[in-house]
Amino acid sequence: MNESIIKPENLVYRRTPVLTDNVMHYCPGCGHGTIHRLIAEVIEEMGIQEQTIGVAPVGCSVLAYNYLDVDIQEAAHGRAPALATGIKRLKPDFFVFSYQGDGDLAAIGTAETIHACNRGENITMIFVNNGIYGMTGGQMAPTTLEGMKTSTSPYGRDIKMMGNPLKITELLAQLPGTIYVTRQAVYKPALVRKCKTAIRKAFENQRLNKGTSFVEVVSNCNSGWKLPPVEANKWLEENMLPMYPLGDIKDVK
């Protein structure tokens, strides 16, 4: 390699120091890694690494604490918003965020999610919606689409039998406690940049102390969906987005 091109002005990408050196365990093509990076970059850019406490979920991102180089707590399945509440109430000067999948946030942890948002906890909640239980091997999630095949809906999700896909983000936007509720995606570079702006805003909002900021990221699960990464992203765009459209749902000025 020509060493002479290594100059600051030629830098196109630098890995943020808020990510550790650990090799991520995520499947190739999975969105979790990108979303981790965006959070880490936002923390770096805001200069808040030493004033941030995160909460990891139970799900594929249970080991998020191995990758995000901030002080971080691992919660029981679904309880991250309760931990985040305890942390923020006792350390109000800190930036506190939770990171959860759809099973964690919208099934087993629904009560903790709704009540943290309803109290308007001054925290940032990151919600990764891949429409499936990735970690346990691809079972049906509350966000699984109608007709979608999973290991516990092998003939497709039957609405009459199994209930409807839950648009929890729209539901949370109804609550007066939330100030910023948005749905983003990371399967295209332009969307990655948009998503980062949203996460940045959701963190900045903690300085205002006005309520909860909630960022849903519609993501993929190649292994669970049984699709190669490129096809998974195409499937996401064609099937997930009509049900879970992107954009800000609520932005209280």
Place this chain on the structure above:
Amino acid sequence: MKELRLMKGNEAVAEAAIRFGVDGYFGYPITPQSEILEHLMAENPYPKTGMVVLQAESEVASINMVYGGAACGKRVMTTSSSPGISLMQEGLSYIAGAELPCLVVNVVRGGPGLGTIQPSQADYFQSTKGGGHGDYRLIVLAPSSVQEMYDFVGLGFDLAFKYRNPAMLLADGVIGQVMEKVEVDDYKPRWTDEYIKKSFPWATTGKNPNQPHVIVTSLELDSARQEQVNLRIQAKYRECEKNDVRFEMLHCDDAEYIFVAYGSSARICQKAIEMGREKGIKVGLLRPITLWPFPTQILRELSYKVKGMLAVEMSAGQMVEDVILATENRIKVEHFGRFGGIIPSPQEVVTALETKIIGGK
């Protein structure tokens, strides 16, 4: 002169928390202990001491708010009664697994199920044998007076931080509701953030530059390492058993028979001892103050000297199993109890001693 107050047991817990310098309380109403949250809300300690008080949406949430605060090195607590404590078992297992200190108060009511709001001691197994999943223990203190409800809040926190393990006050509806005289302390300042950061390197207090970040977790997927975690936790428990067994003995010097009882049952036994001794029965009381670690050693020693023991509990017979284990079948050990919220009378206790132990084979 220390300040004296007339208080309910539940109010004493709340007052002790404020004066001891507790950082956070998270709770959900349930009879017979709702006065704790009510008293804290009425006292509104935040402007005075900085203590946070929050009503959670459930006991599941309360105990997980406690987890979040405890992992920051703060002194945090929750209180409930039996059905609510059942809901907390998941959280307690995680807190024990992550080796965090906290205080939980259980003002026990009768079960199973929704049961009754009347007093009971039927949560002994759940409290002393783990309660949730995995190999862990709670450090369990059993107050038998309103003064002890007050004093054990501080003691509970001290033990919880000493062993980085959840501690529980196992009270019952009688101790929670009865009014007694209490000597209260002056207000102690809460720990400063600087003190916490310096003293508890395991706590998430914000990453220190050039040092690894702090991870609080109970997860260790590698079996060899998970076994090491378990061994470390067990070693801690052996230390606790060695150093922190607490009990009280009453009239044991000349006793031929022993009541073993804790909490309000111990109070009933005190009266039963008076009545028994008037009849010429030489009976004493061994009152476990720590239910875990259990006063096994002293019971073993007593079993060489006395003829029999009666475990008096407001349950169908739970602690009695630990008494039998401690006394190694050397002497006759029986259980007497009422349950479903019924409090036995001292007369019933004396009669049980006469029929089950003295008269029994």
